[in-house]
């Protein structure tokens with residue numbers, strides 16, 4: 102019986118470089134889920150970058166910056 106191992110999972114990440122500010126914030130969705138990521142982005146923008154309007158154009162821009170990465174996921 103296998104009691105440990107590793108999977109390769111796809112995650113989505115976004116860094117706060119869409120603001121043009123010197124900000125090191127980033128977020129990751131291990132569920133590979135755009136909506137989860139965008140809700141984290143919205144929270145961050147509301148807290149730190151109130152000058153950025155979350156209109157549909159900006160949201161589309163931010164979504165285009167989402168990166169898909171492969172990650173090793175150890176379990177067991």
Ligand SMILES: [Zn+2]
Pocket residue numbers: 117120122124125126145149150
């Ligand atoms: Zn930021």
